[in-house]
Amino acid sequence: DQQVKQNSPSLSVQEGRISILNCDYTNSMFDYFLWYKKYPAEGPTFLISISSIKDKNEDGRFTVFLNKSAKHLSLHIVPSQPGDSAVYFCAASANSWGKLQFGAGTQVVVTP
Amino acid sequence: GAGVSQSPSNKVTEKGKDVELRCDPISGHTALYWYRQSLGQGLEFLIYFQGNSAPDKSGLPSDRFSAERTGGSVSTLTIQRTQQEDSAVYLCASSGKERDYLRNEQFFGPGTRLTVL
Numbered sequence: 001d002q003q004v005k006q007n008s009p010s011l012s013v014q015e016g017r018i019s020i021l022n023c024d025y026t027n028s029m030f031d032y033f034l035w036y037k038k039y040p041a042e043g044p045t046f047l048i049s050i051s052s053i054k055d056k057n058e059d060g061r062f063t064v065f066l067n068k069s070a071k072h073l074s075l076h077i078v079p080s081q082p083g084d085s086a087v088y089f090c091a092a093s094a095n096s097w098g099k100l101q102f103g104a105g106t107q108v109v110v111t112p
Numbered sequence: 113g114a115g116v117s118q119s120p121s122n123k124v125t126e127k128g129k130d131v132e133l134r135c136d137p138i139s140g141h142t143a144l145y146w147y148r149q150s151l152g153q154g155l156e157f158l159i160y161f162q163g164n165s166a167p168d169k170s171g172l173p174s175d176r177f178s179a180e181r182t183g184g185s186v187s188t189l190t191i192q193r194t195q196q197e198d199s200a201v202y203l204c205a206s207s208g209k210e211r212d213y214l215r216n217e218q219f220f221g222p223g224t225r226l227t228v229l
Contacts, residue, residue: 043220102154
């Protein structure tokens, strides 16, 4: 049962433009949401997170939006850079510790 | 500083053999996780250790899978009688600083790619 879904397996965007990645979840008990970035042959690295008490969190070029009523979150990258080309995973958990449930990932390619 | 390390980086085995995968977490981290990523899939939770508490084994797919954590540090994931569907990248993560627990940030190793022929 896939509780976290990323319906877009890939996204291509021009350098300098905005990248928007989407994530949906089904478990209403989730309160913590994270985005991880993964390069080939490396482990995922933490990018940004948000808890359910907020609807937006910003860190530099990265902003995460949470819509709890729709069980939807999104990651905005502005402006996109070639080094942003990677697989992005959405993850969620019910607590601020313990297992994370991951989406299948979205491959982002930023073209010059 | 040293991150999470895993060994071996690659393992090829024959169906039916047992394998052991090792994880060295970040020093001082009390929480340790195992996940796996099959081809084209997201990360799938396997098991979680937190200090001296009983581990959360709810993600282990079958009784052929087991894991232990000795001395609260190094962990070994063992897969007995491997099957072809066990082929995946096995990832270990750890966490332990207070700020990590504020947002459930987990630090991942590079993974072990397991191929079962």
